[in-house]
Amino acid sequence: MDFLRVAGAQIDLTVGDLQANAARIIEAMAWAEEVQADVLLLPELAITGYPPEDLVLREGFVTENIAALHRIAAAAGDTTCVVGFVDRSGTVKPDDAGHARVHNAAGLVQGGRVRGIYHKVLLPNYGVFDEDRYFAPGTSPEALWEINGVVAGVSICEDIWVPDGPPSRQAAAGADVLLNINGSPYHRGKGREREAMLSERARTSGVPVVYLNLVGGQDELVFDGQSMVFDRDGGVLYRAAAFEEELFWVDVPLADEGATGVAATFVSGGDLLEGEPEPPPESHPHPDEVEAVYRALVMGLGDYVRKNGFSGVVIGLSGGIDSALTAVIAADALGPEGVWGVTMPSRYSSTGSVEDSRALATNLGIRFSEISIEPPFTGFLQALGGEWDLGDVDVAEQNLQARARGAILMALSNKHGGMVVATGNKSEMSVGYATLYGDMVGGFAVLKDCSKTLVYELARWRNRDGEVIPRSTLDKPPSAELKPDQVDADSLPPYETLDRILERYVEGDASIGEIVKAGFDRAMVIEVARMVDRNEYKRRQAAPGVKITTKALGRDRRLPITNGYREG
């Protein structure tokens, strides 16, 4: 039986680092050569990293990425490698801002040369994607390539999501196999969603599909890997690991006779391997949903810290669940030696706050410090004494405490290195229950897209094999501890209700009327919606965090700050 040996390099690249990315690619190519792969797939925009954003508007950057493609091609041997890069368009006129238009492209390199180039046809421009800003669409969706006698269709990411997109057309035109390279970011549940779509695509077109995804974190995005190979009945031949780098190869059985009289661009004229195909390696299972979120957070934070050159992180520990989970994720991402937990009690802190923080630090084996905010807080009150009556503890005094903490964490970061990680969750960030320049301080906010409800689920999951996060942290009612006997429930609806409203309002773009119809109290829904709307200004100054839902608070959701809309 004829088969094509297809290799995949599911690797973690760095946006902009053309030299390092090219080196990693060449390394993977050498490996593919060793395992005698006919084809090696590398991620979408592998050379530039994904997404390169406005770097693509720099002519010099595009030039250097093309130079890197030619260096990569020079290193290519018998294996045909499909590698993502930014191609300059020879035909499309500059955009109205005067930028030369470029393509999101896949280069086919083999035997020391660039043998062919495919341009992505379908450009996503919704959610986190801005590809119309950068790329001109390709105009050859049906292009086919002859690789060792096998006719292959090559496509890029979005191309395969649309039922009648380029891969379907390539199959109809005679492709024996469909090769699709990706930079497909994770959100909760996307692995199964993607697998169902790809299986359908293989089954409907009757052609095997090889899907190669990027892995790693880039600012708000995490690419989950989970590359997959499907036979022509839509069955999964192989599923690669989630949230890990992996080099894999699979012998993909081909139909007994390929299409004849198919016009394909000649790429390479080697012979297929003879004999029977090797059975594929054992597939990695789909991770459980909560586990997948947790691993996305670990990878997102870890890559942000490493790729930005930080030695470690500094985290304020309040004794509450958010900061505890943040510290655990950080320790899992960077090792305990990369995490410094700091508890900063005030006159309103419970003794449990310090004890629980210390217990957590001990459980994790991280560095731990206790720094009282009383001296600066008192200093602030003294400095401001002339301006107001100190008898009252209102939001101004509460925020001053949070800001004293923020300044202390930043001072530790400035003095010793290490990036501050903000600990806020999506529920708080949505309704603005957070202090700008206070607990929002930090270079990265790992839980920013996790609702409070999900934070508890993640904490319980992480504690599954023993208590890492102290029991009392999980059990105590959430509190900011910024005034006597304060609990979150004083200011907010219960989180289980709040989170269900927010899911509809923030992620679902539902109207107040629709949410009320789903069974929620109208006054509460209106109040929540108002809180979300009027706190856009805080979110605009928030640190980035890991996207794990279909709509994160960041580039995914672009609302005006100045916004007079009140549903009526």
Place this chain on the structure above:
Amino acid sequence: MDFLRVAGAQIDLTVGDLQANAARIIEAMAWAEEVQADVLLLPELAITGYPPEDLVLREGFVTENIAALHRIAAAAGDTTCVVGFVDRSGTVKPDDAGHARVHNAAGLVQGGRVRGIYHKVLLPNYGVFDEDRYFAPGTSPEALWEINGVVAGVSICEDIWVPDGPPSRQAAAGADVLLNINGSPYHRGKGREREAMLSERARTSGVPVVYLNLVGGQDELVFDGQSMVFDRDGGVLYRAAAFEEELFWVDVPLADEGATGVAATFVSGGDLLEGEPEPPPESHPHPDEVEAVYRALVMGLGDYVRKNGFSGVVIGLSGGIDSALTAVIAADALGPEGVWGVTMPSRYSSTGSVEDSRALATNLGIRFSEISIEPPFTGFLQALGGEWDLGDVDVAEQNLQARARGAILMALSNKHGGMVVATGNKSEMSVGYATLYGDMVGGFAVLKDCSKTLVYELARWRNRDGEVIPRSTLDKPPSAELKPDQVDADSLPPYETLDRILERYVEGDASIGEIVKAGFDRAMVIEVARMVDRNEYKRRQAAPGVKITTKALGRDRRLPITNGYREG
């Protein structure tokens, strides 16, 4: 001679405030009826405000804006009104994220009804624009409308920027007049650029052009008005005011005989006014470039404060030029009673800092307070004493001072209302010479897109009729005053050099090599480029400011934080 009386409502609307916008539109329509206008032009997306961003993804919002269009139509009399709104598409399928596609539309309303709808064809998706994210392009670029026997082409903003765009095609198809409604944001020099393009469009097509622009501030954008009417030779019949609301009408002479046999949708069948056209009102002059920037800043800050419901602003006064200019702009935007200047000396402040701040406040007639940061600064050092040696004053101690100031300003804002205005300029923000959560604190950063060089020009311009900003503030060398005898020149190239490098690197996307070729020292260019690149994280957490250049630090410039690109 036949003429069309065209009215324009260059008005300041609020994004999202459908009720208030509709009321303002109906008011303008009543006025147009009174002056017997044949046609009234209202801004692009007048009903929703521009740009509505992701509000457009809310089905309920689109439904309400269409309901507003019908209320507006019900109020329409003899005058045909062209009003921007978001139209739902009957034909275009939902995008891949499942959102129903909508159009950026112009409704033609008259005699109590919606008589016609035009869909914008050319959708800008570069710079600050994301219209491909929201809108499906119109498919009837050549649509024509019969208004009182005159054949009109209607188009929206970008449509007219392209030489062979919809208006040119409408003219070729027989239009007697071209009506173009806009939400065209300001940048330096854009008024003249726009006028040259429009004059060329009128001259080439041989048809009068009426250009109506929005006015007012919306987050980062300021719309400068400067609506214009051109005769068919490209001559300016009328130029409306810059940065001010204005209702105007102009009798536009028509060619002796219109085209015949032209297929146009019937809108209204009234009679044109008889007799000779009234001469147009006297045109407003082009403002001087520096004056235009100043007025853009005043309008941008003023509208942000008012539309977000703040009673006034709080500004930290350092004695330096940036905070002085910020306070003057704020006083011009909000009146002196809306501005509170606060000087916050430390052990490193010169006596001049406090005196110059006080003199400025006196000149402006604003509220003034002096609050020493010594108590909280000492408190911070005491709290942190265990963590490091206090002998050294490095960036950690410098930032603590800036953060103490930031927290004090925020406390005054929290206690008394009033929004903090950040005072940083574009030079500092580009290279990261600013303290995150310190002097970057604020809801708005009015000078964010103004280079230090421009800040001096603006200050001198504002002082043209007498000293408002103290002489010594203008004369002293720029200094952060965070350690003994510190001046900016210790850490940065001279501003006149720095700004010329930044203009090329940030606004021009030039490569290091290109900048060096233009005559700059290679080591200095590399250092500046590195500073710009590695401070993206600070800018991501910065307050919005007024865009006044072709590329502002905000939605205009979208670079990854994690960015390994080093030109080489």
